[in-house]
Amino acid sequence: MELNMSPKRLIQDVRTRWNSTYYMIKTLTEQKRALCAYSAEYDLPATLSAHQWGLLEKVLTALAPFEELTKEVSASSSSASDVIPIVCVLKRVLSRENEADDGIKKMKGTLLEAVNRRFRDVESEPLYTVATLLDPRYKDRYFTSVETSKQAKDALMAEVRKMEFLRTTLNSSEPAEGTSAVLEPAKKTPRVESSSQSRLESVFDEILKENTQDPVPQLATTSARIEVQTYLSEPTIQCSDNPLLYWQANKLRFPTLVSTAAKFLCAPTTSIESERLFSTASIIIDERRSRLTAEKVEMLIFLKKNLTLMLK
Structure with missing residues (x-):
């Protein structure tokens, strides 16, 4: 609080999740001032030098494209x-x-x-x-x-x-509609606004x-x-x-x-969406909802995954 920085918990990396290392380095660099102040005040035995902090920032820049593209391929779309x-x-x-x-x-x-x-x-x-x-x-x-x-x-x-x-x-009995329209100019395609600039x-x-x-x-x-x-x-x-x-x-x-x-x-x-589907099922079915029938569970999962599309 003395440094006018909002409290933030540091993240520990996980060996099976490469992007956890990226987020760990990111939180470290964001809290650099607080960590340096703490280490100076309490005289910690091991601290990062200025050169090491610089290397961490460069590593973060190198891994940023991987993190961005991982999010992109993990999206449901x-x-x-x-x-x-x-x-x-x-x-x-x-x-x-x-x-x-x-x-x-x-x-x-x-x-x-x-x-x-x-x-x-x-x-x-x-x-x-x-x-x-x-x-x-x-x-x-x-x-x-x-x-x-x-x-x-x-x-x-x-x-x-x-x-x-x-x-x-x-469709042998139907006329091949669209054959004569192949060379017409393309129609304008509706655009989907991006939430953030890539x-x-x-x-x-x-x-x-x-x-x-x-x-x-x-x-x-x-x-x-x-x-x-x-x-x-x-x-x-x-x-x-x-x-x-x-x-x-x-x-x-x-x-x-x-x-x-x-x-x-x-x-x-990727298989991420199917894994999310299994996670959704495990959230819906628990010990306190053990009497749900398979038909009701299927309906709830369908609504969970498709309701936002149906309301557009």
Whole structure:
């Protein structure tokens, strides 16, 4: 209170949660003045030097992108399409060198090596590549090579052909609405306001500008291939926009792509949401509510997870 600082409890890191180390360092640096004053007053046997405090602040800066992106992939709205762009941004951030890296260059190199090793095959997984292409925020702008981009587009075309065959089979008696509207200009996509400004947004935009492509001529003969070429040749939408709202607004222009996007964009990035679902069930069912039937428990869980969506 004498330092005009609000009381704050220090956080202890947990070995199984890497971000707990980030939060521990963050609380330490936030309470630096109080800790230094306390150690001076009580003559503690071990204290941090000015150089060590500086290293902690640099470590915090290096880990900040990981913390931000971890929150992003842990969100309920995150999908498999976020994986490749996030890995690309992480590599870009870690590979940059500046004067402020003195003392943590080896750490950044080790982190970059770990990211390369853990995600070296991510651009060969059809789930991630097709989902990334079908996300209007990313499309083909975040692939690291022409070869992986081509493989991703081939995988997308294979999925679109399957979906076109299914639509033709199921709707053979109905006219193929939307085929003639493929080349109409894109509708404006509703925007979802971001709660906070992302510190890595400039890196995402930087990669997008580097990989902006010129419109390609329409060489396709099938409606599915025309849809894919038209969609990929159009500019990407803002990262703060909702890709699902984009597909809702353009479902008549890209009828086959919409069905394919619904298949791939629903895949979550991580298992965190399913773990949260189990946690919700454990909160609802306890010793004092042991007479709840399975049907009632299912209804309560459904309302807990979907009521906010139903009220929009």
